[in-house]
Amino acid sequence: MQEYRHPNSDRVTWTSDEKDTIMETLSSEGRLESLKEHIYCCNAATEVLKFGQSNLLHASGCEESSSVLFLIIPGNPGIVGFYKTFMQVIYQSFDKKYPVWAVSHAGHCVPPDFMDMKEDTNDAELEDVFGLNGQVEHKMAFLKQYVPRDVKLVLVGHSIGCYIILEIMKRDPLLQVLKSVLLFPTIERMAQSPQGKLMTPMLCRLRYAMYVPIYLLSFLPERIKASMVRLLLHRLQTLDESCVSATINLFSVDCTANAMYMGSQEMVQVMDRDNATIQENQEKLIFYYGENDNWCPVQYYEEIKRDFPKADIRLCNKGIRHAFVLDAGRDVALMMTEWLQKVLHSL
Incomplete structure (x- = not known):
């Protein structure tokens, strides 16, 4: 079986036989067991989805403890359920050796009945935890509280999650980052992008008008909500079913309001790259741009490629959409794990 090598790298990718083995295992095992937790981080309701080791703090120093953690930083809305299949494939691709976690954005979840969206406490809290800067600090607080400093990280960002990862790496340069994979990265000029021009007025001036219909829809039975989601996404030929339950979170006014508020700040604050x-961490970064992505158009890819000719910056030629988790989570996960084989197998 021939092996393919990326022209800008000496990483060896999965062979077609290895891909078939991974997919057959996933089909035979069904969904691997995952753990979903709701916690307060920075006093804000946060959902954490985990495949593999559930508590690195307690396991640190034990022989069976993993020295590497995959941490997924989502796009907006930052609902971790969208990434379930994507995470499952990553976890399986490395033979369940490394835990794969995803942490939601603050307030981008529907907490259980016993939790409020913000914790009532006298402890110091971020002034604006639901804003963009607050979300960066929220992820840093999560790392500090739940991940030992000696654990090596593979950070995987999607959309605005890529901006958050770059901010984390800038603010905490001693963090043990092996690689950061930035998928469809919205790291510059969001409001000037084709989609940004369309969404900026809605997010910055008209978002309050959306709250009343969402509030009314929130009273519908769950099965009706699920049917509505499937109807809205019916054009997708291979809709990931895990995304249906994830989308139902958006029938919560609080969850949607927090997502739209964060989005409004993205339009204003995500300006210059x-x-x-990027220069400081060039060897740790992998960028993956979409060929037809209206949030980060090909022009942005061409310009960053020009400015950083030695960096690992790739352009998708597979027609994968910006919201890849809806129908291409498995494909992107398999492709991404190919890029990471060498760095992880050398540990």
Whole structure:
């Protein structure tokens, strides 16, 4: 079986036989067991989805403890359920050796009945935890509280999650980051992008008008909500079913309001690309741009490729959409794990 090598890298990718084995295992095992937790982080309701080791703090120093953690930082809305299949394939691709976690954005979840969206406490809290800067601090607080400093990280960002990862790497340069994979990265000029021009007025001036219909829809039975989601996404030929239950979270006014508020700040604050942080961490970064992505158009890919000719910056030629988790989570996970084989197998 021939092996393919990326022209800008000496990483060896999965052979077709290895891909078939992974997919057959997934089909035979069904969904691997995952753990879903709701916690307060920065006093805000947060959902954490985990495949593999559930508590790195307690396991640190034990022989069976993993020295590597995959941490997924989602796009917006930052609902971790969208990434379930994507995470499952990553976990299986490395023979369940490394835990794979995803942490939601603060307030981008529907907490259980016994939890409020914000914790009532006298402890110091972020002034604006639901805003963009607050979400960066929220992820840093999560790492500090739940991940030992000696654990090596593979950070995987999607959309605005890529911006958050670059901010984390800038603010905490001693973090043990092996690689950061930035998928469909919205790291510059969001409001000037084709989709940004369309969404900026809605997010910045008209978002309050959306709250009343969402509130009314929230009273519908769950099965009706699920049917509505499937109807809205009916054009997708291979809709990932885990995304249906994830989308139902958006029938919560609080969850949607927090997502739209964060989005409004993205339009205003995500302006210039952080070239200094990219330059400082160039060897740790992998960028993956979409060929037809209206949030980060090909022009942005061409410009960053020009400015960083030695960086690992790739352009999708598979027609994968910006919201890849809806129908291509498995494909992107298999492709991404190919890129990471060498760095992880050398540990």
